[in-house]
Amino acid sequence: MFVQKEYKFPPIIEETLSNGLSIMLVENHEQQGLTLGLQLPFGEFCDPAGLEGLTEITIATLLKGPKKYTPEEFSERFEHIGAALFSESGDEHCVIGCKMLSRYASDVIPLFWEMIVDSEFRQKELVRLKREMITGLQAETADPMSIANWHFTSLICGPSHPAGRVHTTKSIKRITLQHVLDHYKSLFCPNGCVLVITGDFNSIPFLETFKPVFSSWNSVRSKQVVIGEPLNPITENKIRLLDKPDLSQVSFILGHTIAGELGSSRNELALANYIIGGGNFSSRLMAHIRSKEGKTYGISSQISCNRNFGVFSIATSTQNSQVESMLEAIMTVYKKASVEGVTEDELAKAKQFAIGNMAFQLEGIVNIADKLLWLRQFGRTISYIEHFNEMISSITLNSVNQAISSYLSSSGFAVIAVGKKAEAFGTLSKYGTVEVMNFRSNPF
Amino acid sequence: MTGPEQFASSLASEIREKTLDNGLKIICLKKVGAPIVSAQVWYKTGSAHEHDGIRGISHFFEHMMFRGSKNFGPEEHARKINDIGGHYNAFTAEDVTAYLNSVPRDYLDMVLTLEADRMTNLVINEEVLNTERNVILEEFQTYMNNPISKSFLEFRKEFFVDHPYTYSALGKIEDIKKISVQDCMNYYRTWYGPANAVLVIVGDFDEYQSVFDKAQNAFGSIASPQDSAKSKSGSVVSEKPFVPPPSTWMKRLVDFDVPMCIVGYPAPSASDKDAMPLEILQMIMSQGESSRLHRDIVRNKSLAVMAGGMNQCLRLGGMTLFFAVFTPNVPQKKVEQAIVDHVNELANNGISQKEIEKVKNVVLTNRMFELYSAEHICQKLGYAETIEGDYHLWVQRLKALENLDIETLKEAAKRYWSESVRHTLYLKPKKVNPLLYAVGIFRKLFPQK
Numbered sequence: 001m002f003v004q005k006e007y008k009f010p011p012i013i014e015e016t017l018s019n020g021l022s023i024m025l026v027e028n029h030e031q032q033g034l035t036l037g038l039q040l041p042f043g044e045f046c047d048p049a050g051l052e053g054l055t056e057i058t059i060a061t062l063l064k065g066p067k068k069y070t071p072e073e074f075s076e077r078f079e080h081i082g083a084a085l086f087s088e089s090g091d092e093h094c095v096i097g098c099k100m101l102s103r104y105a106s107d108v109i110p111l112f113w114e115m116i117v118d119s120e121f122r123q124k125e126l127v128r129l130k131r132e133m134i135t136g137l138q139a140e141t142a143d144p145m146s147i148a149n150w151h152f153t154s155l156i157c158g159p160s161h162p163a164g165r166v167h168t169t170k171s172i173k174r175i176t177l178q179h180v181l182d183h184y185k186s187l188f189c190p191n192g193c194v195l196v197i198t199g200d201f202n203s204i205p206f207l208e209t210f211k212p213v214f215s216s217w218n219s220v221r222s223k224q225v226v227i228g229e230p231l232n233p234i235t236e237n238k239i240r241l242l243d244k245p246d247l248s249q250v251s252f253i254l255g256h257t258i259a260g261e262l263g264s265s266r267n268e269l270a271l272a273n274y275i276i277g278g279g280n281f282s283s284r285l286m287a288h289i290r291s292k293e294g295k296t297y298g299i300s301s302q303i304s305c306n307r308n309f310g311v312f313s314i315a316t317s318t319q320n321s322q323v324e325s326m327l328e329a330i331m332t333v334y335k336k337a338s339v340e341g342v343t344e345d346e347l348a349k350a351k352q353f354a355i356g357n358m359a360f361q362l363e364g365i366v367n368i369a370d371k372l373l374w375l376r377q378f379g380r381t382i383s384y385i386e387h388f389n390e391m392i393s394s395i396t397l398n399s400v401n402q403a404i405s406s407y408l409s410s411s412g413f414a415v416i417a418v419g420k421k422a423e424a425f426g427t428l429s430k431y432g433t434v435e436v437m438n439f440r441s442n443p444f
Numbered sequence: 445m446t447g448p449e450q451f452a453s454s455l456a457s458e459i460r461e462k463t464l465d466n467g468l469k470i471i472c473l474k475k476v477g478a479p480i481v482s483a484q485v486w487y488k489t490g491s492a493h494e495h496d497g498i499r500g501i502s503h504f505f506e507h508m509m510f511r512g513s514k515n516f517g518p519e520e521h522a523r524k525i526n527d528i529g530g531h532y533n534a535f536t537a538e539d540v541t542a543y544l545n546s547v548p549r550d551y552l553d554m555v556l557t558l559e560a561d562r563m564t565n566l567v568i569n570e571e572v573l574n575t576e577r578n579v580i581l582e583e584f585q586t587y588m589n590n591p592i593s594k595s596f597l598e599f600r601k602e603f604f605v606d607h608p609y610t611y612s613a614l615g616k617i618e619d620i621k622k623i624s625v626q627d628c629m630n631y632y633r634t635w636y637g638p639a640n641a642v643l644v645i646v647g648d649f650d651e652y653q654s655v656f657d658k659a660q661n662a663f664g665s666i667a668s669p670q671d672s673a674k675s676k677s678g679s680v681v682s683e684k685p686f687v688p689p690p691s692t693w694m695k696r697l698v699d700f701d702v703p704m705c706i707v708g709y710p711a712p713s714a715s716d717k718d719a720m721p722l723e724i725l726q727m728i729m730s731q732g733e734s735s736r737l738h739r740d741i742v743r744n745k746s747l748a749v750m751a752g753g754m755n756q757c758l759r760l761g762g763m764t765l766f767f768a769v770f771t772p773n774v775p776q777k778k779v780e781q782a783i784v785d786h787v788n789e790l791a792n793n794g795i796s797q798k799e800i801e802k803v804k805n806v807v808l809t810n811r812m813f814e815l816y817s818a819e820h821i822c823q824k825l826g827y828a829e830t831i832e833g834d835y836h837l838w839v840q841r842l843k844a845l846e847n848l849d850i851e852t853l854k855e856a857a858k859r860y861w862s863e864s865v866r867h868t869l870y871l872k873p874k875k876v877n878p879l880l881y882a883v884g885i886f887r888k889l890f891p892q893k
Contacts, residue, residue: 030477033812072743075733080798082805084732101809128743135749135769138701142592246699249585281510281522291519294578297586317586349527356529356548363478364816440701 007358007389009382012372013203017215020191024372025207026198028365034105034199035365037097038116039373041192043090045162045226051179052171053133056089058121058183059096060129063087066111067120074115083108091163091306092227093377099366102200110213117217121184123177134169144251144418145315147242147439152253154443155240156231156311156414163228163306168442186223194376198365230309231257234412237432243421244439250323250419254330255313256410261305261378267354268395268403269303269312274350275342276333276408277301277314282349284333285314295326307378312408320423327427338409341401355389455815456839459825460652462659466666467639470659471825471835473646475818480530481647482546482818483555485563486826488642489635491615492538492608492760500615501623501631503536504580508628509543510534511572514565518572521558528554536613539759540830546819549648552655556662559643563636564666568628577620584617591698592871596706598696599869603708603763605689637668644826644835647818686710686761688865695870704769704871705776707783709861711755711762714832719757720841721856724848725790726755726764727806728799736790737766741782747774751783759831764860776870784866791857794850804845811842 013025047054063085065074078085083100096116100108140146150166157164165171195214197206234256259265270278277285277300285299299316314334318326342350362368362385375384384391413431417424421436428434460472490502512518525532530547545555588594597612604610643663649655688710712718730737730753737751748768756762766787768779814820829835 031812031815033809033816072734072739079732079734080802080805082802082807082809084809099809099813101805101812128746131771132749135702135771139769142590142698142700142702144589244699247589249582249589279526281519282526287519290579292575294575295582297579297583318582319585349523352527353529356527357531359478359480359529359548360531360546363480363818364813366813366816 007362007385009385010368012382013207015207015211017190017211019215019218020189020193021214021217022194022376023207023214024194024196024376025201025203026196026365026368026372027201027203028198028368029200030364032102032200033099033365034102034197034201035097035099035369036109036112036195036197037095037369037373039194039196039376040094040096040188042187042225043092043094045091045228046183046187046223047162047165049165050171051175052165053167054175054179054183055094056167057126057129057133057172057175058180058188059087059089059094060133061121061125061180062115062119062184062188063096064122064125065120066114066118068114068118071122071125074111077111078108081107085112093373095373097369105201105206106209109210113213113216116188119184121177121180126175126177126180130172130175133167133172137167137169137172141439144244144247144249145253145317147244147418148251148253148315148416151240151242151416151443152255152313152414153311155238155416156234156255156257159444161228161231162226163309164444166443168444170442185219187221187225189219189221190217191221194373196369196372198369198372228306228309230260233257234410234414236412237415238412239415239417239428239432240435240437241421241424241428242416242418242437242439242441244418245420245422247320247419249317249319250417250424251315251317252326252415252417253313253315254413254415255311256413258303258310258312258407260308260310262307263310265399265403265407266305267392268400269310269407271347271350271354271392271395272337272342272400272404272408273301273303273312274353275346276337278303279350279353282353284337285330288333289316289326289329293329295322295329299330320420323417323419323424324427324430327431334408337404341404342397344397347395347397347400351392351395354392358385358388453839453843456836459835459839461835462656464638464660464664466664466668467637468641468643468659468663468666469829470643470645470656471829472644472652472655473821473825474649474652475646475815475821476648477816478818479549479648480546480818481549481552481645481649482544482822483552483559484542484544484644484822484826485559486540486542486642486644486830487636488540488640488830490537490539490541491611491613493635494611494615497619498623498627498631499611499619500580500613501619501627502541503613503615504576504620504623505628505631506534506536506541507576507580508568508573509562509566511576512567513562514567515561516558521562524554524558530555537758538609538613540826542823542826544819544822552645552647552649553658553662556658560662560666563638563641563663566632566636568625568632570625573623573625573628577623580620581617584614584620587614591696591700592704595696595698595869595871599694599706599708599867602689602692602694603710603867604686604761607686608760609686609758633669638663638666639668642826642829644822644829646821646825685713691864691866693868693870695872697874698871699874701772701873701875702769703772703774703776703873704767705779705783706765706767706869706871707780707787708763708765708867708869709787710865711757711764711860713759713761714757715759715834715837716757718856718859719832720844721848721853722757722764722860723755724800724803724845725795725853725857726753727803728795729753729786729790730766731806734802736786737768737783740786741768741779745782747779747782757831759833772873776872780868780870784863787857787861791854791861794854797850800848800850800853807842807845
């Protein structure tokens with residue numbers, strides 16, 4: 001029996017400044033690096049309808065630097081000392097950060113902060129970034145699975161839900177500098193933000209040095225932060241076929257809504273997902289469809305969650321001639337799990353994976369910072385990590401099968417298929433009405 | 445610590461090596477931090493070791509290595525690692541096939557046992573072979589359904605003409621359809637012996653000696669097959685250096701909306717003294733917002749939406765590529781010429797001291813962040829040993845970086861980035877929005893000040 005010790009998180013120095021910014025410092029002297037991540041308590045769900053992409057492009061424009069420098073001077077200052085900026089726009093949270101050699105912290109951190117507090121949003125940069133984003137969207141049509149992903153959340157959530165409104169070339173074209181400025185002014189404020197810094201430094205003098213810098217951000221949020229509301233279950237299949245006549249395979253994503261990250265069965269569902277399709281060669285989907293039948297290069301399921309709602313999905317691809325047998329095989333595996341649940345042995349292995357894998361999620365300063373931000377995103381403390389083994393171990397077969405029965409027994413699926421219409425349409429029609437669109441079409 | 449040289453010295457002193465009697469080389473580095481250990485087996489065989497009739501067998505074989513050995517059933521290797529929360533992967537390249545495992549620290553024995561069993565006791569039968577063949581054909585189709593990947597395979601054939609690198613690890617579909625159990629067993633016996641492999645172990649273990657003992661226990665009794673690579677050395681793979689063919693220009697019509705221009709030049713083998721200077725030059729040209737291509741082609745001239753580059757040095761030679769993605773209203777010739785102008789400028793006039801300093805800092809930062817991951821370190825050591833020829837180069841390159849001068853870089857650029865060996869690939873969208881052409885004409889008539 002595999003036994004993994006509970007993980008003891010390194011000491012964290014935590015302080016909330018008077019401007020509402022929460023700072024977490026974690027020393028790690030393994031190497032001489034330092035990473036800094038600022039998590040903003042809002043994400044792309046705050047993009048107004050018709051202006052999807054506004055949060056992402058606001059951050060991209062912000063990264064071009066503060067008023068004091070031209071964008072060229074700004075990037076030169078970072079890159080000359082090997083520092084690198086990064087950003088990520090999520091649905092309900094965003095992160096802006098940078099990594100550097102710790103000896104350059106006193107050069108980089110004030111510069112980074114000046115960018116956050118006093119960024120210059122330039123028209124020329126916005127035009128260029130819009131062009132980059134649009135080209136990026138167009139380039140994704142080279143990859144059938146990217147096309148499927150782009151359409152999937154839109155189909156499953158619908159345009160009335162913020163998750164269903166994805167970036168399109170039209171929405172990006174509509175964004176003006178005024179939109180960007182207003183978005184920044186009304187949302188980018190310190191209250192509710194979390195700044196995590198991990199790496200090679202001494203916390204006390206570090207905090208003394210940089211507290212005045214971090215306290216210099218004093219704006220107040222005037223816009224309501226949007227959180228995704230729960231979605232109604234899908235009761236009948238919604239099928240969309242993106243026609244791309246040159247393809248010899250059909251790529252699929254199919255799935256349905258489930259409980260959110262804060263739902264009571266989140267860990268049970270994660271274990272169930274591992275068994276059904278998340279566990280690679282240990283999963284039922286991989287065992288039946290790839291290892292036994294050789295129908296695909298890869299098949300997997302995943303659960304992606306926001307606070308109040310989540311999506312369970314299965315993704316794969318197969319040759320045009322095998323579409324029917326592939327869909328049948330997927331449905332057989334899914335229904336068997338829905339009706340019969342999982343076994344004690346499968347659950348024991350899924351738990352072992354979850355417990356053992358935690359060490360990898362905490363390897364190195366970047367992973368530690370990510371994990372801390374993830375905890376704060378959902379209002380959790382480090383005791384979640386420190387008692388993770390105990391929490392997972394205590395989950396019973398009954399509770400997992402109960403969660404499967406409640407959330408993974410959907411009568412309806414959202415299905416996106418990207419392939420040649422002439423070969424896929426007939427089979428897909430057996431599962432319901434098929435909406436056919438050109439692969440270049442916007443999702444909504 | 446102040447610079448790459450000091451950093452490299454301290455790191456070099458921590459790496460240990462041992463070669464078992466059967467020829468298996470073990471490279472070890474203790475790394476504290478997360479309680480995990482990575483163990484990778486790098487076999488010195490890949491698509492360059494194939495011939496017509498079995499093109500793709502290295503990659504096919506990589507799949508077969510997960511389909512069971514004498515003491516472990518199909519996919520049991522993968523499942524056993526999953527069961528303890530670890531992860532595994534494998535890849536096939538031109539010169540190597542590598543098997544990667546990362547597990548909680550107490551499970552190193554288990555991984556070594558699994559790897560040793562498939563090094564010597566692999567089970568291959570017709571049924572499993574045919575199932576996996578279908579999987580590989582699916583993978584092949586997935587790759588070919590991406591127009592960029594497909595075009596690049598064609599480009600590579602023109603670049604590495606009549607050379608072991610002509611075909612990628614994907615091989616040829618007609619060969620994959622015919623590969624037999626016997627072909628696989630012949631390949632296995634030739635290339636998968638301990639004398640043709642390197643075991644790299646990095647992570648949180650107690651003592652170096654205990655790791656060497658564990659490796660001895662797991663692999664020590666494996667004998668190199670009689671018809672192994674060693675006895676065939678020189679007869680199977682052409683060792684002649686890569687001689688770049690004359691300049692080519694290739695256009696492909698593709699079913700997506702974004703034109704792309706790729707300009708490629710030959711690169712030396714990974715062990716050549718020019719490999720690092722070319723890597724540095726490529727970074728100056730194309731890495732980051734302060735790189736030359738981004739500054740000029742993307743920002744100043746607005747010819748491209750994005751621009752970048754990569755350097756791929758393999759065992760027998762390689763390629764340096766620069767690319768630009770642009771909008772259909774920009775003439776391709778202009779984009780191509782802009783890239784070439786920058787290449788020539790670099791070869792003729794060299795680079796500034798400031799640019800060298802920047803690249804040194806970027807390389808050092810990248811290296812520092814790689815060191816947080818046991819798996820990354822394993823990969824770098826495995827690459828240096830099997831492709832560059834000596835794992836010490838991983839750290840020695842950092843020392844060399846300290847002394848790199850402008851003249852060395854300029855000479856390297858002149859040697860490799862010549863017009864006579866320039867190869868261009870233009871990906872042109874089949875359909876474009878006619879409005880974009882109208883915008884292009886408008887801009888020509890009324891240029892923006």
